[in-house]
Amino acid sequence: MIGKYKIAALCICRIQDRECFELIHELDGQLGNIGCRLFVYNCISRPDKNSSSAETAVFDLIDPSFCDVVIIQSDRFGNYDFCKALAQKYREMGLPVISLGENISDCINFEYRRGDGFADIVSHMVKYHGYTNIHMIAGVKGEYYSDERIMAFRNVLSENNIPFDDSMVSYGDYWSVPAIDAVKKLIKENRLPRAIVCANDQMAVAVTNYLQDQGISVPDDVAITGFDGIETIYSADPTVSSSGIYPLTNAKEICHAVNTIFSEGYAAKNIPLFPELIINESCGCKSEKHRMKFNSSASYNELMNKFYRFQDENIILSNVSERIQQCKSFADIADEMRKDDLMYAMTCVIKSECIDESVNPEEKIQMRFRNKMFVLYDSDDIDLKKSVGEKFIPYNMDGRDIIPNMNGFIGRCLIFTALSYLGVPMGYTCYHFSSYIPSNYYKIPQTVNMLNNALGGLRNLRHQHYLLNKVDEISRIDALTGLFNRHGFLIEYENILRGLGSNSLAVIMCDLDGLKAINDKYGHDNGDFAIKNTAQALKRVCPPNAACTRFGGDEIMAVFPCCGTENNIRGMLYKELDCVNERSGKPYKIAASVGIYITQNGEKPSFDELIRYSDKLMYEEKKRRKTLRTN
The missing domain is CATH 3.40.50.2300 (Response regulator)
Structure with a gap:
């Protein structure tokens, strides 16, 4: 509700x-x-x-x-x-x-007692009109509804003492062309009957039109009926007799059942609904014009x-x-x-x-x-x-x-x-x-x-676009750290240089301390842990526009236009690593040496020059830190 x-x-x-x-x-x-x-x-x-x-x-x-x-x-x-x-x-x-x-x-x-409805239209042909030489064009061979209508046809013939054999049934597959082919076969074999009952209206209308085109009068030479009660039976000439359940009748019965459920509750049951005869001209009767005022135009x-x-x-x-x-x-x-x-x-x-x-x-x-x-x-x-x-x-x-x-x-x-x-x-x-x-x-x-x-x-x-971007990303990104690899960094570095103008660059070089000892004592998984966390720590302390890259085993570099905070990055990185060490619970401490190089205004060094400048400063920092630890 x-x-x-x-x-x-x-x-x-x-x-x-x-x-x-x-x-x-x-x-x-x-x-x-x-x-x-x-x-x-x-x-x-x-x-x-x-x-x-x-x-x-x-x-x-x-x-x-x-x-x-x-x-x-x-x-x-x-x-x-x-x-x-x-x-x-x-x-x-x-x-x-x-x-x-x-x-x-x-x-x-x-x-929907369609079998009974079909029996009614066959009975009308046999009992009311007295046709005994009668043929049926069924639907699809072996299909349930087609077989149901064949059985209804046979039962009516039996009730009226008309012998039945399989030659009295053709199959039109519920479509026009196969139905017409079935009639052509009857004509060719000189077996055209006095009456034909079709399993649906579409076949009946098609057969009616075909016979008329061949100079065979409907209903004077051959009477025709259909089934289902579709609108086209009223546009045929002559109009086609049929049988069907009207949508309004159906809707009223369904609505009554729904209303009963709402007012009295639900109870499973069977409700029969019977098709109604639609008497038109193709069977030999006069059309029931009161049924529908059909405007062919x-x-x-x-x-x-x-x-x-x-x-x-x-x-x-x-x-x-x-x-x-x-x-x-x-x-x-x-x-x-x-x-x-x-x-x-x-x-x-x-x-x-x-x-x-x-x-x-x-x-x-x-x-x-x-x-x-x-x-x-x-x-x-x-x-x-x-x-x-x-x-x-x-x-x-x-x-x-x-x-x-x-x-x-x-x-x-x-x-x-x-x-x-x-x-x-x-x-x-x-x-x-x-x-x-x-x-x-x-x-x-x-x-x-x-x-x-x-x-x-x-x-x-x-x-596909997403996959191409992923492939491109894989070609540019280091899988362990999420930073640019050398290829990706070179592309990003070119973008930075294009927008640098007369400004200077900050180059940060970072190298882990004691990585070999971690690998030897605790395994390479722990070595990778140290590399990854150092790389991520560096990325966090650099400005958003920095290009960060891992270009060697434990060598990490960041480059960005100077913004006034580059000289604080060393201390910020050390604090970040202290936080990582506190949270990690590892039996070793991650430490790193950092070299910082500031270019001259407008200077645009090559990649190799960046590494050479920052390496020198980084190793000086390593030497300084080692001296401090010794003292």
Whole structure:
């Protein structure tokens, strides 16, 4: 529950399909009537047998801290085991689960009696019209729903004493071309029947159009029926008879089940829902015009708009993808995403590791979205800031907030889709459209796929840049001390000389005292300890702009433009080493001799000259310290 609203989470697959977004539209309206809001969690493609698909990470966003009921459109996923595991996970969280299509243990299961619905349309052809020479074009051979409809077909024939054999069934794979090929085969073999029942509407419309093109009248020569009740059956000539479950009917029944859970409590049960006959002209009847007033001109116009818009937006999104991968900052990415006004009413949230260039983009990180997330894009916030002359800056967010300004969008249906690249989940988008426009749903997979490629490609480029910098760093940095090696120092020294002008340089040379004795008595690990701590101590006492290098076994040097404190460095270093000795607990003391050389104003000695000057002073210091210890 969020505020005063209960939250229903709908897990779906392929939101871009009309039957999906029509159900969402109707369900959102029905749930709103009972004070409930709909959050939609969408997979663009059907998950395969590997339920760890990165796309399915979107379902990890559902949490009992705000969610009151989960609805799984299980018949859309085509993967019973995945839906069963999903339902079990939510039941273990204590959430009520409604399964649409598949019977899952401990759930409220909506049983879509499609087999019975298909039997009804076959019965209409056999009993009402009296067709006995009848053929079926099924879906995919061996597929569950296709076999279910074949069984319904056989049962109706049996009930009406019509003999059945396997030659009475062809397979059209639910698509136009295979269905037409099946009809061509029947014509070639001179077996064209009086009636054909198709396992879905798309095949029925395609077969109707093909037969008419061949001069074979539908329904006078061959009667045709489909199944599912999609909108296209009304644009065919003749209109195609079918059977289907209307989205509004479905939504009302689901809403009733949700309301019962809220008012009476949760109890697992099965709720049958039967498809309704849609009587049109292709079977030989008159069209049920009251069912739908179909405007073929408007439908054609919508189809053409969708087609051309898809092409235009694909080109624009491709350009956006290129521009994103060239951006130098995350704020620039947000600007590029908003520039063409395609990504409106949208928020994009990514995992914090996706902004860390040191993380390998191909590394299999945990699926669940962590507490620390990063708001990369928020179209509404960008527009608001732009209106007052400000720039949107992406920012960190607590993952438990899901999206920023959640309460501001609670009146809208929220649609979440995971972002992923190379099988690794990166984050998610959240759409919060203020009105129902079908084209908004069509473009969700377009936009998400673009962001997957753009952000995935950008992560790759950033990681490659990071690796190149690391290689460069390795070539310049001494592994033991973290100071420059000779190669790195020479590069940095050149930078110092270029900015030196007429100033003088301070050259500090440091050499450990008694390193050989430490190595001999306590081992080289302790010798390395002494070198490292001396190097770090020198770096700490030098100014930030100093170039510090280890260029020999225990020889350490620092060079920097004179700043007035160089003559204090010897004493400061000795104090630092005293502190190291106090903390280390080692049985030996780390000591060092320090030589300091100040160049003349504007003098720019070579590297070898630096070493020669400071070496001389350092060995004088060693001799002085040795004399002090002797005395």
